[in-house]
Amino acid sequence: MTKQDVLKAETVIQAVSEAFENMAFLEAVPNTEKKVxxxxxxxxxxxxxxxxxxxxxxxxxxxxxxxxITKAVFGDISHSQAELKKLDTLGEMVNTIAGRLxxxxxxxxxxxxxxxPNVGHGLTWDTKEVDIYSFTVxxxxxxxIIYIAR
Amino acid sequence: MINRxxxxxxxxxxxxxxxxxxxxxxxxxxxxxxxxxxxxALRVLQKSKVELVITDLNMPLMNGEELLKKIxxxxxxxxxxxxxxxxxxxxxxxxxxxxMGALSVLSKPIAPATVMExxxxxxxxxxxxxx
Numbered sequence: 001m002t003k004q005d006v007l008k009a010e011t012v013i014q015a016v017s018e019a020f021e022n023m024a025f026l027e028a029v030p031n032t033e034k035k036v037x038x039x040x041x042x043x044x045x046x047x048x049x050x051x052x053x054x055x056x057x058x059x060x061x062x063x064x065x066x067x068x069i070t071k072a073v074f075g076d077i078s079h080s081q082a083e084l085k086k087l088d089t090l091g092e093m094v095n096t097i098a099g100r101l102x103x104x105x106x107x108x109x110x111x112x113x114x115x116x117p118n119v120g121h122g123l124t125w126d127t128k129e130v131d132i133y134s135f136t137v138x139x140x141x142x143x144x145i146i147y148i149a150r
Numbered sequence: 151m152i153n154r155x156x157x158x159x160x161x162x163x164x165x166x167x168x169x170x171x172x173x174x175x176x177x178x179x180x181x182x183x184x185x186x187x188x189x190x191a192l193r194v195l196q197k198s199k200v201e202l203v204i205t206d207l208n209m210p211l212m213n214g215e216e217l218l219k220k221i222x223x224x225x226x227x228x229x230x231x232x233x234x235x236x237x238x239x240x241x242x243x244x245x246x247x248x249x250m251g252a253l254s255v256l257s258k259p260i261a262p263a264t265v266m267e268x269x270x271x272x273x274x275x276x277x278x279x280x281x
Contacts, residue, residue, distance in 0.1 A: 022259035023167060073163055085162065092163040095208075096258045099237030103257065111240035116160075116210060 001106035015100035024072035044123035045090035048115035091117035158205035188212025207236035
């Protein structure tokens with residue numbers, strides 16, 4: 001598996017689709033525009049790639065997408081639990097997306113290791129260092145950001 | 151007969167998702183108990199009778215591999231079936247865990263059909279409470 005294999009758009013789309021369709025029964029439609037849309041009021045989940053090379057995969061979306069995904073998984077959630085459940089769901093989502101991405105990138109033939117997901121609000125990134133893939137989930141934008149160490 | 155299943159994962163979402171898959175797979179009237187890491191799972195196993203553990207591999211404090219090892223080493227729990235779930239892929243590690251006594255190692259995202267397939271030998275041998 002090469003770094004270029006991980007960054008192929010069709011592999012990223014396949015990984016995101018599998019995660020969304022299986023976990024949340026939602027469709028994530030890839031956006032074809034070159035310009036990456038901004039995401040207001042964003043929360044994120046991020047997981048380190050530990051081997052065969054170092055990097056990370058992150059999912060960034062606004063609160064509305066996070067709520068939709070969480071409701072799709074849990075059904076209705078109480079207000080007091082909403083924030084924790086939202087971040088936990090995003091963490092599990094990035095874990096699954098990264099796993100499928102690396103699995104498909106290697107054609108299922110090579111081992112890889114991931115860290116534990118971390119979650120929060122307001123992730124920043126250097127646009128020159130990362131590859132960004134944009135999706136629409138129920139009329140809102142979701143970004144998948146991939147960084148592979150050069 | 152599977153009466154009680156222990157689901158072990160540090161994510162609430164993953165535990166809920168696993169439980170839903172097991173239910174859709176057709177195991178009815180089964181009691182579910184949960185733990186968020188291997189250490190907590192071992193404490194549950196000391197207190198309650200569990201026939202099947204479904205555990206994530208990658209967890210803080212005590213991971214799934216260490217949990218499997220401890221379950222199989224303890225004569226009180228060595229008969230408990232253990233199904234592993236992971237987002238990573240490592241064929242050598244998978245073979246190692248099967249050799250250690252894991253029933254199967256499934257990749258995330260799991261689906262009811264793959265859970266059913268993995269549990270088939272267990273259900274044939276002892277009979278689960280299938281719906």
